[in-house]
Amino acid sequence: MKRIIFFIFLFQAFTFQLQAQIKHIVAKGETVFQIAKKYQITPYDIYRLNPDAKGGVKENTTLLIPKPSTGKAIIHEVGEKETLYGIAKKYNVTVSDLENWNKQQLDGGLKKGQQIFVSKPSSNQVKTPSLFVPDAKPKLDSKTALSNYEVQAKETLYSLTKKFDISQEELIKLNPDLQDGLKIGMILKVPSNGSVITKAKDSVLVAKNKVNLLGSVDKSKQKNLVLLLPFNINKIETDSVKTKTEQLKTNKFLNLTLDFYAGALMAIDSAKVLGLPVNVKVYDVESTKYSSNVASIISKNDFENVDAVVGPFQNSVVETTAQLLTKYNTPVISPLSKERGLPLPNLYYTVPAEDRLRASMFDYFKSKNGNVVAIISAKKTTSKDFIIANHPEVKHALFNDKGALDVALLKTKLVKGQKNFVLMEIEKASTIISITNILKGLQKEYDIQLAVFELYDALNFEEIPMKNLTDLKLLFPSATKIAETPEEKIFEKQFKKINNIYPNAAAKKGFDVTFDAMLRICQPEGFVKSAATTKTEYIENAFDYNSSNGLISNNATYLLYYDSDLTIKQAQ
Incomplete structure (x- = not known):
């Protein structure tokens, strides 16, 4: 498969620009400051595209130089509750850009009414926008969480x-x-x-700082990453051509593996473009529910100098892998398993635990000073017991003898002038339709938002009007976010160009997990310390590893909701 390596990715403190660039060959005795002056840019602009230049430049080295903008710099007036990150995202620049262009204005923090540069000011422009007006009023109000x-x-x-x-x-x-x-x-x-x-x-x-790990990569040492993926090629090779074709059509686990691998290949190609000194090996894990060849792979190959392992998928197999590699202190990254098992010091779960996802939603309720009312069916005893044990402040609606929601009782649980989050756990589509219709009717009197612990199957029943869910702005916790920045969209288009399909969640997970692993093993402090101290974010996934009772899990979660324009958005 022909690979066109052109990938642009967003980091909070680093971005690769799509704008045209100049290639500069360093002359004898030239310094970064001299080169920056020559092109009327700052040394920061050079370091951003050429991280190695921070240690000095050598004769005949090729540097990428951004073309300086000849137009007038753009000025932005800070609005209510705006942040540097939000403004940077809006203008497709980085937070570091804004901080460098507006050092004087931002000395006391970002304030409503400020005017700041959101594109690089030219040398003949003043250091601060001419309309710059400090706002003495604090930006915090009574609603700030x-x-x-x-x-x-x-x-x-x-x-x-x-x-x-x-x-x-x-x-x-x-x-x-x-x-x-x-x-x-x-x-x-x-x-x-x-x-x-x-x-x-x-x-x-x-x-826990969310950082761009690319800026601190150590390129002086070769690193080794291993992918253990369950292709089960030996089983497929014995099949006929017809059977192989059927496997690709019907074998969900094989397709999951291939999707994940396609995303991982994109990450590997991107790492090559960026000059990351990572050698990647891929081994086929032949696994079933009860057995695997992972022990054989590790015994027959040199894993002593492997800096990290991604995979396998199944929890029992990834546990075995971590146990076998404990003697080398090799980090083993579980990419897809939701299960939790042995508390191993070198096993990292990338899928947030269910209790963490639920906790993030209740944190959000609290941040909005919300009144929470639960509508839980009799069969959902686990959910009801969880709420009673962990969140006694939650009010509970009830059903009458005929199995219908007691609307009069529900109204006594709702509060006017306050955000009411109605947490619903119902297994019947007909009941969901009835409850959502009731809640829509009550929106005339109360501020109501519907919430669920997860998008369970009953919510996808075709007879449930999508408008019911969008009008109630259905809220749910998620391990992934919605790709919406220009750079994330570029990734999707580039993936389609290579693979003829748009990337699904497994492909994006393959990219995110693999790229994060490569960046962390290339940090001066290594994977383990990097994981303990820094949070990262990529196409759809963020990684914020924390240890609890010996289990190392990713605590990064998102809250998403159905908006009235029929899109899914991230709750703020």
């Missing part, structure tokens, strides 16, 4: 304002004790955002 945060070692007021996108004045207003100085271990009230995670037990946030 707050969380508790424990101050870490070496943190300062300035670093906290950057972390939580808040001014020092606002931070002190929320935490008057800061007037006496910042101390390690202090618990502060801060705006909730995506750069931190929540400890389940005490609801104290722990710092």
